[in-house]
Amino acid sequence: MNVLDAAPIKAYGYELGFDLIRITGAEAFPETERVIKERIAAGLMEGLPWFTSERAEVSCHPDALLPEARSIIALAMCYLSEEPEEPQDDQPRGRISRYAWGADYHEVIKPKLKQFADWLREYARREGGPELEARLFVDTGRMVDRAVAQRAGIGWYGKNTTILTRGWGSWVFLAEIVTNLPLPADEPLQANCGKCERCLYACPTGALPAPYVLDNRRCISYLTIELRGSIPRELRPLMGNLIFGCDICQEVCPVNHVVEKRLGLRQIGPTGMQAEDRRTEAEVTRSGQRPQIWLRRRDEFRPRPQVGGAPELIPLLALSEEEFRTRFRHTPIWRAKRRGLLRNVCVALGNLGDQRAIPALIHALSDTEALVRGHAAWALGCLGGEEARQALTARLEQEGDPEVRQEILQALAMMGSRNEEEDESNKKRR
């Protein structure tokens, strides 16, 4: 069967709004399967019960997903946008990761994939190709999005495990179409992180124990989005004010700095540029894309006012189920649900140490969700003070949930030991 011309396919994909389009064959991904199984065995994927070895046996074999598979069209869509405008006040604020500022990307990309598949069907007919068979994937499907992107030449694996692209850094969503169409394969990129290891040192929880290795159990993205239960106590103080996802290992990345600078989203003067930035600028510049034109046409991922990048935390604690639904439906925040988001808000307030949060946290001690009550207790333990202590003691008398009782007892103990430490240092000063 004749190989079809890929140029019109790529042109149509760009027209649809994808920012990078490459093609790879539908051969298996044995190295990815090996690594995934190794990571599962080492406990590094713990917390994601659906992420099993059996799943990898399917996701690393495109023909298990589509028996007639011949090619994979790998796609990337950049989600960089202008920073949201936040009022310049001194209210305690949380941080939401960039990918969640705008619309839910699954809802943006899926219809585009369907439209792409309809067009491909017509194209194959016109060109005398086979009747189209295709499977469409973005994130949630059983496909190894990053391995496909790497082999197709969309980008390379960064040491923070994200795929870095020349034009858009790691600020891209990945998607793919597995198809029976015979298409010419592109080559992987010959690029890598060089000596840079900034992301490994920047990760606040030590979730990147070695280059290309991520420990899911410690990743703030997992803790704030995917984890349904309590956040491990020892990790809470390391999470700062991050309430949904985490971008730290991407924000420190010199490849991203150069991309942001080219898009006019970051100012780096020639003297402020570090050696690493200069090296990557040369690398990025070779891609020859037209960022400014792109920035004007990307609307879906612009910050939505109801999400923002740094929302005020105290009002979030008062959100009812109904208000949560109205505010966050069709945004990525929906995935955390009200109880997950409020749990994260409590942790951020505990870390920020702003005494103005005490009344809202005391109110949250009576929340309908035990998860929220427990984390509110922890935050009050961090903030301390007589009002917090009295509220915790009073709540303990009514609280029936054993886990929340434990949180309250630990919060009171935390306050007690801090008082003792303060008395001790006062004595020494005298």
Ligand code: B12
């Ligand atoms: C599970 C998951 C998570 C989990 C676990 C992450 C993990 N350990 O993989 C959690 C919830 C923590 C998570 C977090 C995030 N995620 Co996520 N996630 C996924 C998901 C569903 C599966 C990823 C997977 O297969 N992991 C298994 C591990 C073993 O795979 P891997 O890390 O790719 O492993 C490879 C490398 O380690 C490499 N490797 C190993 N050794 C070596 C050595 C060398 C020298 C080299 C070069 C490579 C190399 O080979 C391995 C196999 O291919 C994908 C969507 C999908 N269906 O693929 C999205 C996905 C990876 N996530 C995505 C995003 C955006 C994020 C966040 C940025 C969100 C946020 N802001 O909070 C963070 C980033 C955290 C990080 N530093 O990676 C994007 C990534 C886009 C990109 N540019 O890479 C994806 C592709 C979703 C999408 N379709 O756009 N995620």
Ligand code: SF4
């Ligand atoms: S997303 Fe945050 S917590 Fe996860 S590896 Fe990156 S810096 Fe660490």
Ligand code: SF4
């Ligand atoms: S910070 Fe450095 S090591 Fe980490 S992904 Fe970016 S270039 Fe690679």
